[in-house]
Amino acid sequence: MCQLLGMNCATPTDITFSFTGFAARGGNTDHHADGFGIAFYENRGARCFIDNTPCCQSPVAELIKRYPIKSRNVIAHIRKATQGALELENCHPFVRELWGRHWLFAHNGDLKAFEPALRGDYSPVGQTDSERAFCFMMEGLRARFGTHEPDDAALFAAVAELTAQLTRYGVFNFLLSNGRCMLAHCSTRLAYITRAWPFQVAHLVDTGTSLDFSRVTQPGDCVSVITTKPLTDNETWTPFKTGELLMFADGRRQHSEQIAIPEAIQRANRENLACA
Amino acid sequence: MCQLLGMNCATPTDITFSFTGFAARGGNTDHHADGFGIAFYENRGARCFIDNTPCCQSPVAELIKRYPIKSRNVIAHIRKATQGALELENCHPFVRELWGRHWLFAHNGDLKAFEPALRGDYSPVGQTDSERAFCFMMEGLRARFGTHEPDDAALFAAVAELTAQLTRYGVFNFLLSNGRCMLAHCSTRLAYITRAWPFQVAHLVDTGTSLDFSRVTQPGDCVSVITTKPLTDNETWTPFKTGELLMFADGRRQHSEQIAIPEAIQRANRENLACA
Numbered sequence: 001m002c003q004l005l006g007m008n009c010a011t012p013t014d015i016t017f018s019f020t021g022f023a024a025r026g027g028n029t030d031h032h033a034d035g036f037g038i039a040f041y042e043n044r045g046a047r048c049f050i051d052n053t054p055c056c057q058s059p060v061a062e063l064i065k066r067y068p069i070k071s072r073n074v075i076a077h078i079r080k081a082t083q084g085a086l087e088l089e090n091c092h093p094f095v096r097e098l099w100g101r102h103w104l105f106a107h108n109g110d111l112k113a114f115e116p117a118l119r120g121d122y123s124p125v126g127q128t129d130s131e132r133a134f135c136f137m138m139e140g141l142r143a144r145f146g147t148h149e150p151d152d153a154a155l156f157a158a159v160a161e162l163t164a165q166l167t168r169y170g171v172f173n174f175l176l177s178n179g180r181c182m183l184a185h186c187s188t189r190l191a192y193i194t195r196a197w198p199f200q201v202a203h204l205v206d207t208g209t210s211l212d213f214s215r216v217t218q219p220g221d222c223v224s225v226i227t228t229k230p231l232t233d234n235e236t237w238t239p240f241k242t243g244e245l246l247m248f249a250d251g252r253r254q255h256s257e258q259i260a261i262p263e264a265i266q267r268a269n270r271e272n273l274a275c276a
Numbered sequence: 277m278c279q280l281l282g283m284n285c286a287t288p289t290d291i292t293f294s295f296t297g298f299a300a301r302g303g304n305t306d307h308h309a310d311g312f313g314i315a316f317y318e319n320r321g322a323r324c325f326i327d328n329t330p331c332c333q334s335p336v337a338e339l340i341k342r343y344p345i346k347s348r349n350v351i352a353h354i355r356k357a358t359q360g361a362l363e364l365e366n367c368h369p370f371v372r373e374l375w376g377r378h379w380l381f382a383h384n385g386d387l388k389a390f391e392p393a394l395r396g397d398y399s400p401v402g403q404t405d406s407e408r409a410f411c412f413m414m415e416g417l418r419a420r421f422g423t424h425e426p427d428d429a430a431l432f433a434a435v436a437e438l439t440a441q442l443t444r445y446g447v448f449n450f451l452l453s454n455g456r457c458m459l460a461h462c463s464t465r466l467a468y469i470t471r472a473w474p475f476q477v478a479h480l481v482d483t484g485t486s487l488d489f490s491r492v493t494q495p496g497d498c499v500s501v502i503t504t505k506p507l508t509d510n511e512t513w514t515p516f517k518t519g520e521l522l523m524f525a526d527g528r529r530q531h532s533e534q535i536a537i538p539e540a541i542q543r544a545n546r547e548n549l550a551c552a
Contacts (some may be wrong), residue, residue, distance in 0.1 A: 044401050045364025047326055052318075059343045067335045088321025096373060100399035120423035121397070123376035125320050147396035 002092070002108040003032055004190070005076040006175040006226040008182035010251035012042075012070035013223050017211045019076060020065055021204035021231045026055020026078040029206045035091045036061060038076035039104045040069045041179040046102040050091040073177045077106035082129075089126035093175075094134050096122050098142060099149040101178045105134040108228055109171030109187065110272060119143075133172070137162045152181055156247045156255040159183050163245055167261045171269045175226065181249040184226045186240030187261060188269050192226040193237045194252060202232045222251030242266060278368070278384040279308055280466070281352040282451040282502040284458040286527035288318075288346035289499050293487045295352060296341055297480035297507045302331020302354040305482045311367045312337065314352035315380045316345045317455040322378040326367040349453045353382035358405075365402035369451075370410050372398055374418060375425040377454045381410040384504055385447030385463065386548060395419075409448070413438045428457055432523045432531040435459050439521055443537045447545045451502065457525040460502045462516030463537060464545050468502040469513045470528060478508045498527030518542060 005022045007015050019038065027033035036055035039048040047069070051060040055078050077092035084090035092106035107130035114129050121142050122135040140162045141155075150158065159176065163185050166172050173190050176183040184190060195202075199213035199221075226248070230237040240246070247255040261269075281298045283291050295314065303309035312331035315324040323345070327336045331354050353368035360366035368382035383406035390405050397418050398411040416438045417431075426434065435452065439461050442448050449466050452459040460466060471478075475489035475497075502524070506513040516522070523531040537545075 042328075042364045045326070045328075045367070047364060048324065050321070050323055052321075059339060063335060063339045088318045088323065091321065095371070097399065097401060100401050102401055123373065125373060125376050125378055 002080050003030070003078050003228040004106055004108045004173060004175050004226070006177070006182050006184060007071075007074040008177075008224045008248035008251055009072045010220060010222040011218070012072055013221065014068035014070050015074045016065060016068050017202070017204070018225055018231055020209070021206040022076060022078070022227065023055045023061050023065065024206040026061070028056035032078035032080040034079040034081040034086050036076070036078045037091045037093050037106070038064055038074065039093045039095070040071040041073045041102070041177070042069070042071055044101065044179060046095065046104065046179065048093060048095050048104070050088060052086050052088050052091055073179055073182055075104045075106050075175045075177055082110045084126055084128035087126065090128050090131070092130060094131050096134070096138050098138055099147070103138065103176065103178050105137070105174065105176050107133060108173040111166065111169035111172060114166070114169040133166055136166070137176070152247065152249060153255065156183070156257070160245050160257045160259060164259050167243070167259060168265060170265070171272055173228070181247050181254070182226070183245065183247050184240070185245045185259070186242065188242070189228055190226060190240040191230050191237040192224055192240070192246070192253075193230070193235055194222065194224045196222040196251070200235070203234045204231060205233045206231070224248045224251055224253065278356050279306070279354050279504040280382055280384045280449060280451050280502070282453070282458050282460060283347070283350040284500045284524035284527055285348045286496060286498040287494070288348055289497065290344035290346050291350045292341060292344050293478070293480070294501055294507055296485070297482040298352060298354070298503065299331045299337050299341065300482040302337070304332035308354040308356040310355040310357040310362050312352070312354045313367045313369050313382070314340055314350065315369045315371070316347040317349045317378070317453070318345070318347055320377065320455060322371065322380065322455065324369060324371050324380070326364060328362050328364050328367055349455055349458055351380045351382050351451045351453055353384075358386045360402055360404035363402065366404050366407070368406060370407050372410070372414050374414055375423070379414065379452065379454050381406075381413070381450065381452050383409060384449040387442065387445035387448060390442070390445040409442055412442070413452070428523065428525060429531065432459070432533070436521050436533045436535060440535050443519070443535060444541060446541070447548055449504070457523050457530070458502070459521065459523050460516070461521045461535070462518065464518070465504055466502060466516040467506050467513040468500055468516070468522070468529075469506070469511055470498065470500045472498040472527070476511070479510045480507060481509045482507070500524045500527055500529065
């Protein structure tokens with residue numbers, strides 16, 4: 001499977017520190033060597049960097065580590081392919097536009113035999129179950145709200161409904177953002193941390209490096225980082241519950257819902273995870 | 277205004293040489309210093325690098341010069357803003373998905389008072405006339421063909437019709453690609469060159485460097501390069517006629533149509549160009 005990294009912040013923040021630890025898992029400290037991607041929102045704009053070379057060797061990943069892009073929402077993904085060839089078109093995050101916003105989506109999991117009848121508003125470019133799921137969600141949002149962008153509460157409820165339909169097909173950990181908020185769902189494994197004043201030193205598991213956040217932050221800063229496996233070993237990360245969907249905005253957890261995943265699916269997911 | 281660079285090839289080719297000359301115009305040999313973008317197709321996938329810093333100083337542009345990405349279709353743009361702030365969301369190329377393909381669009385020009393009533397299939401994220409024109413074209417293609425992707429001849433005819441509507445609003449030089457073919461329209465200034473066997477030495481105007489293409493090519497290679505101002509000074513570039521729309525595929529010019537631009541608009545465009 002893959003690994004996910006998301007960041008939602010109150011003020012534009014660079015993700016260089018977290019990404020350095022995360023990137024090491026793309027073929028160095030872990031075996032997710034089938035490509036990677038990272039996307040940053042800057043105001044309404046989004047930049048999406050993807051590469052189908054291992055993250056630990058990619059010149060694009062090197063650029064990201066050296067070029068501190070300040071963003072309020074970031075999604076990154078390192079790929080261990082389960083479905084779809086090692087082509088650029090299958091690298092996450094995927095991007096589509098809805099309501100004049102770029103939407104970004106990355107998935108860690110495996111949806112078995114998920115072949116939705118899409119209307120054609122959004123069509124997959126590549127061959128992954130992940131991009132099919134994203135197109136299904138985007139079509140679902142468009143079908144519910146038409147051309148009128150909903151508020152965060154209505155958006156959250158709609159994403160929860162769509163997620164409940166998708167979790168029946170298998171492992172569906174995902175990150176989804178529209179540049180304002182970040183939605184994160186856990187069907188097997190995901191954890192988050194919210195860093196706010198007073199900031200502390202953080203120590204990366206994967207590279208052994210430390211950063212004293214109190215030296216690079218302001219009192220109003222607030223940052224939530226969401227990831228498959230905690231990036232630091234001297235802080236307390238909160239594991240998501242199985243089936244939990246959270247919405248983060250302004251750096252903090254804002255909405256939550258527990259999505260029921262049938263017991264048979266949970267059992268199959270655990271077995272799938274054990275094989276990954 | 278801005279400058280455009282496009283490449284359409286028979287076989288995957290890197291654009292490092294042409295981009296090096298072109299990038300110098302982003303604040304060095306020319307004054308297009310309000311951001312830049314370059315996008316590459318690799319099979320069905322697309323990578324779009326954009327930056328709202330001057331191209332000649334951008335770490336992203338440096339990466340592109342050092343990282344030879346092989347592609348059959350590339351679109352690049354350096355920006356001299358006429359409409360829209362210097363934000364990332366206003367950097368070209370713009371990307372949207374249609375018929376399971378990524379479409380890329382970049383514009384050099386200025387469409388006055390162009391405020392189309394869009395259906396909402398595609399909505400602008402930023403504030404430029406260029407992105408509005410792109411959304412108008414994508415909606416126009418979707419409205420004509422629904423969920424069925426047309427062949428190249430039908431696509432070309434539809435783009436010609438849509439272009440004729442848009443040229444009434446002002447200067448509309450553009451490049452548009454779906455990863456298979458490249459469409460290029462000239463309302464004021466655009467030129468192209470097709471390089472095929474036997475390949476020659478090319479000498480860049482902007483950097484003074486030369487490359488002997490005969491040493492880095494195969495007999496079957498064929499590459500068309502399209503740009504606002506010719507990049508080399510020892511080759512014969514073909515200027516587009518005013519109003520000409522061309523489609524390139526497999527590295528060669530395939531379809532052409534002369535779009536009638538009313539004389540009053542042509543006169544206003546020439547005056548607009550004189551001010552740029």
